[in-house]
Amino acid sequence: MLQQGAVRDRIVERFDAMSPQLQAAARYILEHSQEVALVSMRELARNAGVQPATMTRLAKFLGLAGFEDIRVHFSDALRLRADGFAARAIERDNAGTEAGSGLAHRMLQSLSGQIARLSEPESLARLQAVADRLAAARRVYVLGLRSCHSVAWHFHYVMTLLGDKSVHLDGPAGTGVDGLLRAGDQDVLLVISISPYALQTLEIARLAREKKIGIVAITDSEVSPLIGISEASILCATESQTFFHTLTPALAVSEVLCGLLANRDRQASLDALQRADQHLASLNIYTNTIPPRRI
Amino acid sequence: MLQQGAVRDRIVERFDAMSPQLQAAARYILEHSQEVALVSMRELARNAGVQPATMTRLAKFLGLAGFEDIRVHFSDALRLRADGFAARAIERDNAGTEAGSGLAHRMLQSLSGQIARLSEPESLARLQAVADRLAAARRVYVLGLRSCHSVAWHFHYVMTLLGDKSVHLDGPAGTGVDGLLRAGDQDVLLVISISPYALQTLEIARLAREKKIGIVAITDSEVSPLIGISEASILCATESQTFFHTLTPALAVSEVLCGLLANRDRQASLDALQRADQHLASLNIYTNTIPPRRI
DNA sequence: CTCGATATGAAACAAGTGTTGCAAATCCTG
DNA sequence: CAGGATTTGCAACACTTGTTTCATATCGAG
Numbered sequence: 120m121l122q123q124g125a126v127r128d129r130i131v132e133r134f135d136a137m138s139p140q141l142q143a144a145a146r147y148i149l150e151h152s153q154e155v156a157l158v159s160m161r162e163l164a165r166n167a168g169v170q171p172a173t174m175t176r177l178a179k180f181l182g183l184a185g186f187e188d189i190r191v192h193f194s195d196a197l198r199l200r201a202d203g204f205a206a207r208a209i210e211r212d213n214a215g216t217e218a219g220s221g222l223a224h225r226m227l228q229s230l231s232g233q234i235a236r237l238s239e240p241e242s243l244a245r246l247q248a249v250a251d252r253l254a255a256a257r258r259v260y261v262l263g264l265r266s267c268h269s270v271a272w273h274f275h276y277v278m279t280l281l282g283d284k285s286v287h288l289d290g291p292a293g294t295g296v297d298g299l300l301r302a303g304d305q306d307v308l309l310v311i312s313i314s315p316y317a318l319q320t321l322e323i324a325r326l327a328r329e330k331k332i333g334i335v336a337i338t339d340s341e342v343s344p345l346i347g348i349s350e351a352s353i354l355c356a357t358e359s360q361t362f363f364h365t366l367t368p369a370l371a372v373s374e375v376l377c378g379l380l381a382n383r384d385r386q387a388s389l390d391a392l393q394r395a396d397q398h399l400a401s402l403n404i405y406t407n408t409i410p411p412r413r414i
Numbered sequence: 415m416l417q418q419g420a421v422r423d424r425i426v427e428r429f430d431a432m433s434p435q436l437q438a439a440a441r442y443i444l445e446h447s448q449e450v451a452l453v454s455m456r457e458l459a460r461n462a463g464v465q466p467a468t469m470t471r472l473a474k475f476l477g478l479a480g481f482e483d484i485r486v487h488f489s490d491a492l493r494l495r496a497d498g499f500a501a502r503a504i505e506r507d508n509a510g511t512e513a514g515s516g517l518a519h520r521m522l523q524s525l526s527g528q529i530a531r532l533s534e535p536e537s538l539a540r541l542q543a544v545a546d547r548l549a550a551a552r553r554v555y556v557l558g559l560r561s562c563h564s565v566a567w568h569f570h571y572v573m574t575l576l577g578d579k580s581v582h583l584d585g586p587a588g589t590g591v592d593g594l595l596r597a598g599d600q601d602v603l604l605v606i607s608i609s610p611y612a613l614q615t616l617e618i619a620r621l622a623r624e625k626k627i628g629i630v631a632i633t634d635s636e637v638s639p640l641i642g643i644s645e646a647s648i649l650c651a652t653e654s655q656t657f658f659h660t661l662t663p664a665l666a667v668s669e670v671l672c673g674l675l676a677n678r679d680r681q682a683s684l685d686a687l688q689r690a691d692q693h694l695a696s697l698n699i700y701t702n703t704i705p706p707r708r709i
Numbered sequence: 710c711t712c713g714a715t716a717t718g719a720a721a722c723a724a725g726t727g728t729t730g731c732a733a734a735t736c737c738t739g
Numbered sequence: 740c741a742g743g744a745t746t747t748g749c750a751a752c753a754c755t756t757g758t759t760t761c762a763t764a765t766c767g768a769g
Binding site for chain 2: 153156157194197198200201202222223224226227228230231232234235237238243246247265266268269270272273276277280314315316317318319321340341342344356358359360361362363365366367370371374375377378379381382388389392403404405406
């Protein structure tokens, strides 16, 4: 196994000074690290052929308060490996410091981890599937209300620079939905919604489904109400150490989708962007010191 | 997380038929699978905001004898995952080296790194400075046009849930700027702009400065035109492997600011959120539970 | 050997575990 | 809006947990 941190090292280091029973316990722990976190101490002792008390004695011998300290250590290591990332461990490190001042650090570390986890194979496959569906569509309608407006709008904004496929279902005086009037089965609706799910979003999505419009979703859970009605979907984390949910991973997903779509026909994308640049330049939208952008 | 086997599927499958409390428990388990094996049921229930009995009831609802059955299942899954960790790490590295289809992977890794880099001490200090300035303000005006609209709006949206300090300088027919009419030197303008910088944003910011309104900025560079006119600022990366700039780090910054502000008076924030919840509930904005499918 | 110290096993302990039964609250439905 | 069925919170339950205590066993030095 990989390094499990300080406790493991300490066991190895002090192994020679242990009594036979302590060594038996220590050896079992070293060779079955995961079990430490997954079964009770008594069962661990039984499997190691050792008295329960020996496990406690081992902990004290290592300078710890009790066996619980050992378990915490191995739990964290296991969580870390299962996550494939260090977000939680960092969180714990800072837990000792002031609750307030470390918040920013904890939030950023956690966000970084949540986005990194999106690059696991399954997520990538789902991203690709959604991108494929969007690429095949004649027109893409984008729906995201309340907190998800930011993501919906950003996706729509970028897509607008790339062409005229995108229609944003939002607008003053609640007229946004009218966009679906002329939508049909060659079109796709991209729905973005996280818990708590806005009722209106679901209603519009169901309406779209009845009209045979394809539906893809960015949402937060396998049990999101959107899962049942979409052909493809991407799940992203929304948990945060604050009182509200985070939309940063969802925005990242949105940007990746834009990237995948633009990447399908790089030349066409470049041309479209150049035309957009000219348009905006002639309207004097931006400060003239425009740094050229290309890849 | 990835496939955890039968129990997980069964939870998803029967989710719609569950009572609200069961759903809450189920949702927490789905989103924190590892914890099931690593902490006691009572603690799990506490973290899920649910009665201990609800966990037992969930198990029975799924046709299992008791919660212990659930735990066994997730323990096994976790053991398996931890074992396969090394293999997955290799797989992940390989995925990164692929050129074409690896775009999504590269983008996500890069975003993750850009956000992690925001947690360096200097960035944290700047975040804190901006948060302090915002907290001291009587009113916070939020300005972000074009691509930055998403970030501006999201910040404003969250702040609206926390109180009425925030005013979004945007609106139909270009009337958004009118909000600055009554702004004064006790107020602060939060400007968000990245290259290329929208001319209108700079004009409004300069106007605000003439009116002695405090200015803080989220922008992308030390040489951004916003740096010269703001009292405090936060820099975030915008580089991306696509044709466009990324706003994900900027959104992360915005969320951290919201978190820091809400954290200053946690009780007041909680009260405000609760009031917002009640308001939205009475308007029936959200699905309170997943409605059982009619017909 | 014998003595002192250390190591081990077994039993007792409080604390916390998962579960259950019951009453209050909530929700439908007629 | 009453009545019946669900759903929910609460408290008690028997049981297991990790720890501690103490008596016994083991060892090494004289």
